Amino acid sequence: MTTARQRLLRIRLGQAWHPAATKRQLVAAAVALTLGFGSVAAWRASHSDTALAVARPEQLLSVLDSLNSRQQRLEAEQRQLAVTRQKLESGSNAAAVTEARKRLAVLNTLAGTTPVTGPGLTLVIADPDQLVPSSMLLDAVQELRDAGAEAISIGSVRVVARTWFADVASGGINVAGRVLKPPYTVTAIGDGATMRTALGIPGGVIESVKGAGGSVRVSVGKAVTITAVVPTRR
Amino acid sequence: MIPVLGLIAGVLLGVLLKPDVPLWLQPYLPIAVVAALDAVLGALRALFDGAFSDRVFVISFASNVTIAGLLVFLGDSLGVGSQISTGIVIILTLRIFSNVAAIRRHFFKA
Numbered sequence: 001m002t003t004a005r006q007r008l009l010r011i012r013l014g015q016a017w018h019p020a021a022t023k024r025q026l027v028a029a030a031v032a033l034t035l036g037f038g039s040v041a042a043w044r045a046s047h048s049d050t051a052l053a054v055a056r057p058e059q060l061l062s063v064l065d066s067l068n069s070r071q072q073r074l075e076a077e078q079r080q081l082a083v084t085r086q087k088l089e090s091g092s093n094a095a096a097v098t099e100a101r102k103r104l105a106v107l108n109t110l111a112g113t114t115p116v117t118g119p120g121l122t123l124v125i126a127d128p129d130q131l132v133p134s135s136m137l138l139d140a141v142q143e144l145r146d147a148g149a150e151a152i153s154i155g156s157v158r159v160v161a162r163t164w165f166a167d168v169a170s171g172g173i174n175v176a177g178r179v180l181k182p183p184y185t186v187t188a189i190g191d192g193a194t195m196r197t198a199l200g201i202p203g204g205v206i207e208s209v210k211g212a213g214g215s216v217r218v219s220v221g222k223a224v225t226i227t228a229v230v231p232t233r234r
Numbered sequence: 235m236i237p238v239l240g241l242i243a244g245v246l247l248g249v250l251l252k253p254d255v256p257l258w259l260q261p262y263l264p265i266a267v268v269a270a271l272d273a274v275l276g277a278l279r280a281l282f283d284g285a286f287s288d289r290v291f292v293i294s295f296a297s298n299v300t301i302a303g304l305l306v307f308l309g310d311s312l313g314v315g316s317q318i319s320t321g322i323v324i325i326l327t328l329r330i331f332s333n334v335a336a337i338r339r340h341f342f343k344a
Contacts, residue, residue, distance in 0.1 A: 009282060009340055016281055019235040024288035028277065029240030035270045036244025037253070042263040044248070045255040045327050054260040056315050 004036055107153050109189075112158040114229040116151045120189040122225035127182035127214035134165040134173045136212060140186060140205040141165075147198035149190040151226050155180045158228040182214070192220030235336070242341035261310065262303040265322055272326045275333040282340040 011153060019025075054062070064108070107115040123140065139160055143154055152159040157175045166174040172181045188195055195216050199205045206216045251339030255263055273295040280286040302322050 006288045008284070012281060012284055016237075017235050017241070024286070025236040027288040028237035031277075031292060032237045032241035032274065033244035033247070034295075035267070035274055036246075037248045038244075038263065038267050038270060040245055040248025040255045041255050042267045044252070045263055046258050054257050056261070056310065058316050175332055230320075 001031055003119065006045060021101055071161075087225040110160070112151065112160040113223065113226075115227045115229060116189050117223055117225040117230060118150070118189045119192055119222050120149070120187065120210060121192040121218055121220045123186040123188070123199065124217045124219075125182065125184040125186065125209055125214055127184070127209075127212075128216070129146040131213040132173075132184075132209055133212070134167045134175075136205070136208055137173055137175070137184060137186075138165045138200065139208065143198050143205050144186070144188045144190070147190065147195040148196060151189040152230040153187045153226045155185055156228050158226065158230050185187055187224055187226050189224060189226060192224075196220055237274045240269070261319075262306050265306050265319060266299045268323055268326045268330075269302040270295060273298045275330055275337070279336045279337070282337055287335045289333045298326075 016025075032097075034121050052063070055063070055152070105114075109116055112126050123144075125137075125140070137154065141152055141163075155178075157163070157178050159175075163176045165176075168179050169173050171185070172179050174180075199216075199218060200207075206218070273291070276294060277286060277291040280290070306315060306319055308316040332336055
């Protein structure tokens with residue numbers, strides 16, 4: 001049965017394969033030629049750029065939709081990236097941090113909570129007879145502040161906004177609760193030349209101290225250090 | 235053998251002549267090609283069944299292509315062109331599969 005079917009199949013295949021200019025083979029060849037030609041034509045058409053020109057409205061709509069959503073996605077991404085770039089370019093975060101640190105340093109200096117080192121001058125008021133009153137020391141501090149001193153200390157006392165001066169009957173000067181004995185060493189951070197000029201003006205600190213019976217020695221330094229700090233409350 | 239040569243000749247002609255398909259024909263050509271493929275595979279199956287007839291082959295080929303094109307045209311006119319195209323392609327693909335399965339059974343008995 002199977003062998004008979006196989007033989008039959010082989011005969012049919014042989015007949016069909018055998019080149020004979022019969023009518024049926026020629027007709028089949030013509031049809032096959034049409035198919036081959038049409039296939040190539042269809043392939044070319046689907047790979048040409050006129051595909052959109054003949055697309056159906058629904059297809060065009062879906063193409064348009066996908067293009068629109070793609071555009072929206074890309075635009076959103078572009079906006080996000082632009083914001084990130086702006087942040088990175090302006091470096092606003094880093095700048096803010098730097099600015100805050102600078103401000104913190106200035107405030108610390110002004111409040112007297114940290115030791116300071118920098119260019120400045122040292123003023124030593126020698127007063128062996130203890131004739132220099134506290135007001136004269138206050139004048140010196142005011143003069144230094146006016147000349148741009150950022151930080152001032154007298155002896156081991158940091159001078160800040162609420163530092164006060166008082167005469168002590170037994171000699172010496174009470175600075176914010178601590179009695180200092182001469183010589184008084186005033187250290188100021190700031191423009192040393194300017195401060196020295198301010199101290200030396202006629203009728204200024206140096207002249208007053210000399211008139212009171214003391215002597216003043218001023219030395220300008222490039223790196224003056226104030227280690228005294230205001231005791232933090234609590 | 236001659237039909238196979240005819241197929242090869244057709245492909246060569248298409249490659250060499252670089253036919254530009256007119257725009258009005260472009261939506262129908264792919265469907266027509268699938269329909270023609272179905273007709274050819276049906277003819278091959280008939281050949282192995284011993285029932286091949288050139289007349290039937292030509293008529294089935296022409297009617298397949300024509301009906302597919304007409305249906306797509308009708309669908310386009312009614313506004314359901316893409317759905318009808320999809321339906322035609324599905325039906326023709328099913329027929330191609332069944333034709334190939336029949337041919338396969340002749341060779342492998344499975």
